[in-house]
Amino acid sequence: MAKKGQTYFCEICRQKVVVDKEGFGVLVCCGQEMRLVGVKGMMATWTTVHHKPEGGVKFVCNICGQEIDVIVETTGILECCGQRMQRKEANVS
Numbered sequence: 586m587a588k589k590g591q592t593y594f595c596e597i598c599r600q601k602v603v604v605d606k607e608g609f610g611v612l613v614c615c616g617q618e619m620r621l622v623g624v625k626g627m628m629a630t631w632t633t634v635h636h637k638p639e640g641g642v643k644f645v646c647n648i649c650g651q652e653i654d655v656i657v658e659t660t661g662i663l664e665c666c667g668q669r670m671q672r673k674e675a676n677v678s
């Protein structure tokens with residue numbers, strides 16, 4: 586299960602997301618499970634950033650309530666709990 590602050594990426598389209606709110610669903614992109622990026626190594630800087638990316642996009646699962654921030658956005662389809670996640674702009678004021 587995804588934990589808040591964890592970074593996941595898609596091996597196929599290279600889309601990268603950070604979990605903003607935990608859910609019980611499994612994050613899927615391009616039809617396969619997204620890979621958890623370790624907090625150590627070259628990706629460490631991603632998880633130490635506290636503020637949301639400028640103009641960031643957020644995706645929400647309507648079933649388990651999981652929310653993710655997209656760091657690297659691609660055309661890959663993000664899914665959770667077997668359905669497409671709902672896109673919403675993160676910095677709507």
Ligand SMILES: [Zn+2]
Nearest residue numbers: 610646649666
């Ligand atoms: Zn879900």
Ligand SMILES: [Zn+2]
Nearest residue numbers: 595598615661
């Ligand atoms: Zn993908």
